[in-house]
Amino acid sequence: MNKLAKIIEGLSTHELELIHKDLKEGNIERLIAQRRTQLTRSQSSICPVCGQNNTKGARLILEFGPHDLRQKATFDAPDCLHYFVNNNIQRHAPQD
Ligand SMILES: [Zn+2]
Numbered sequence: 859m860n861k862l863a864k865i866i867e868g869l870s871t872h873e874l875e876l877i878h879k880d881l882k883e884g885n886i887e888r889l890i891a892q893r894r895t896q897l898t899r900s901q902s903s904i905c906p907v908c909g910q911n912n913t914k915g916a917r918l919i920l921e922f923g924p925h926d927l928r929q930k931a932t933f934d935a936p937d938c939l940h941y942f943v944n945n946n947i948q949r950h951a952p953q954d
Contacts, residue, residue: 892926892927895929896928896929896930903917903932904932905932905933905934905935905938906931906933906938906942907933907938907941907942908934908935908938910934910935910938912932912933912934917932917933917934918932918933918934918935918936918938918939919931919932919933920932920933920939920942920943922947
C-alpha cells in the first residue's frame with residue numbers, strides 16, 4: 859500500500875478526480891484483473907492448445923488483442939499456434 863499511497867500523494871486534483879471516476883466505474887478493478895492475468899500467463903508457459911509444459915525448448919509466443927486488453931499465449935509447436943489462431947483469433951476478428 860505504501861507504493862500506491864506515494865503515487866496518490868503525487869497526483870493533482872484533476873488526476874485524483876479521474877482516478878476516482880475510474881474506481882467508481884470499475885475500470886481499476888478491470889485493470890488489476892487484466893494485469894494479474896498477464897502475470898500469471900507470463901509465469902506459466904503451458905500451451906493453451908495441447909497443455910504441454912513449455913519450460914524447456916523453443917517456444918512460440920503470440921501477443922494479441924487491443925492495447926488495453928493485450929493477451930499473450932505461449933505455444934510449444936507451430937501446429938498448436940496455427941490451431942489457436944484459426945480457432946480463436948480469426949473467428950473473433952472484426953469483419954469488414
Ligand atoms: Zn501445444
